[in-house]
Amino acid sequence: MPTYGLRSIAAGAPYEAGRIGDMEPLEEPWLRGPIAGVHPFLMPVLYAFQQAREELARYTEGLSGERIWAAPHGFASVGFHIRHMAGSTRRLTAYLLARELTEKELAAAGREKEAGATREELLADLDAAFGEAEAVVRKLDPGRLAEPRAVGRKRLPTTAIGLVTHIAEHTQRHTGQAISAAQWARVAEPR
Numbered sequence: 001m002p003t004y005g006l007r008s009i010a011a012g013a014p015y016e017a018g019r020i021g022d023m024e025p026l027e028e029p030w031l032r033g034p035i036a037g038v039h040p041f042l043m044p045v046l047y048a049f050q051q052a053r054e055e056l057a058r059y060t061e062g063l064s065g066e067r068i069w070a071a072p073h074g075f076a077s078v079g080f081h082i083r084h085m086a087g088s089t090r091r092l093t094a095y096l097l098a099r100e101l102t103e104k105e106l107a108a109a110g111r112e113k114e115a116g117a118t119r120e121e122l123l124a125d126l127d128a129a130f131g132e133a134e135a136v137v138r139k140l141d142p143g144r145l146a147e148p149r150a151v152g153r154k155r156l157p158t159t160a161i162g163l164v165t166h167i168a169e170h171t172q173r174h175t176g177q178a179i180s181a182a183q184w185a186r187v188a189e190p191r
Helices: 043-060 078-096 103-109 119-139 160-187
Strands: 148-151 156-159
Touching: 043 078, 043 119, 043 160, 078 103, 078 119, 078 148, 078 160, 148 160, 156 160
Parallel strands: none
Antiparallel strands: 148 156
8 A cells, every 4th residue: 555655753754554564553643742843832733634644545545536536415525625635735834824825726726626636646645735834834933823824815814823723623624524525435326
């Protein structure tokens, strides 16, 4: 099984869906200890990314492209949730960096429900988006987390820590929805 860039963020060792070689399954990322060089206020978002990587790899294993994009009972597909997590992580990270979205980023948001990408392509893009955001989070100055930020065209007010927190909780929300969609897709007839 490919690892999709899965890695132990605490130890730096490669592993696959919660396992390192023949060792017992790992605890959830937040129970693996502090992440060296990362402020405790910033660790939760990195833990959220790692948990999403592992759980999505596990729960989507063996799903065909048809099942990845199935929308049983009108619920959003697994593919949508994974693509949306990647795109929203990139968009929210742009706001964290205090920059406006590009036309390309805005256009990508409108295409999140379009079927076509394989499980492997979706997970690889999600891993890349998480990697990009992780690099930004690791460089954040904890003394500046209360600085104001603006979100969207309406420039809604928040702070740097508000964005970091939302990126983490949004990731976990859609991870759970993707897992539920994967379970539905396994038992529902394709449409």
